[in-house]
Amino acid sequence: MAGSCTRAASAPEAVRRCPPAVERCARARILAVIRRSTVPEDPAHAENTLAWLLRLAPEADCALRIAALAHDIDRALPEGERVRRADFDDYDAFKAAHARNGARVLEGILRGCGAPGPLIREACRLVALHEFGGDPRADLLRDADSLSFYETNLPLYLAREGEAEALRRARWGYGRLSPRARDLLATIRHGEAAVDRIIARCAEPGRP
Numbered sequence: 718m719a720g721s722c723t724r725a726a727s728a729p730e731a732v733r734r735c736p737p738a739v740e741r742c743a744r745a746r747i748l749a750v751i752r753r754s755t756v757p758e759d760p761a762h763a764e765n766t767l768a769w770l771l772r773l774a775p776e777a778d779c780a781l782r783i784a785a786l787a788h789d790i791d792r793a794l795p796e797g798e799r800v801r802r803a804d805f806d807d808y809d810a811f812k813a814a815h816a817r818n819g820a821r822v823l824e825g826i827l828r829g830c831g832a833p834g835p836l837i838r839e840a841c842r843l844v845a846l847h848e849f850g851g852d853p854r855a856d857l858l859r860d861a862d863s864l865s866f867y868e869t870n871l872p873l874y875l876a877r878e879g880e881a882e883a884l885r886r887a888r889w890g891y892g893r894l895s896p897r898a899r900d901l902l903a904t905i906r907h908g909e910a911a912v913d914r915i916i917a918r919c920a921e922p923g924r925p
């Protein structure tokens with residue numbers, strides 16, 4: 718597993734190259750935006766997605782680390798700038814638009830931090846793909862994001878959205894987990910019956 722993990726995170730040197738000052742700048746500016754999110758779990762989710770990324774791939778490079786922190790930055794934007802669920806009939810189309818808008822915002826932040834072009838392109842590409850994956854690196858970010866939803870977001874999501882919507886969202890997330898991430902999901906328990914029941918039910922046979 719560790720070997721496949723290492724390959725999953727490998728990238729050309731031009732992409733991995735990340736001056737420490739650039740990463741510090743990117744991190745500070747990304748978190749400054751996310752702290753203003755109206756979704757209370759967003760700051761913790763950004764850090765927890767990065768933590769899951771580093772658990773799945775301890776050697777994850779700078780583009781992956783920045784993308785993990787920034788992947789949901791769209792959701793933290795002011796009204797009128799963020800993608801709204803109400804504007805989409807289809808949940809997947811909403812998620813894809815959310816990811817693309819996040820990539821656009823991240824590009825501006827990274828340019829402002831003086832990031833090298835290949836790093837900007839790769840970090841933004843990963844954010845644009847974070848909901849659905851598509852290659853080993855994007856799949857890695859999608860798994861980290863998904864696992865963090867169950868660990869960090871789900872209790873607040875359930876309290877805010879109710880059981881039916883939380884179960885729908887949990888099942889949608891389960892459908893995009895890799896087999897390895899599904900095994901790790903089985904280790905996440907909150908000690909709150911209502912939350913743990915949703916985690917258990919999202920993996921029921923015959924469900925998406």
Ligand SMILES: [Fe+2]
Binds near residue numbers: 762
């Ligand atoms: Fe996320």
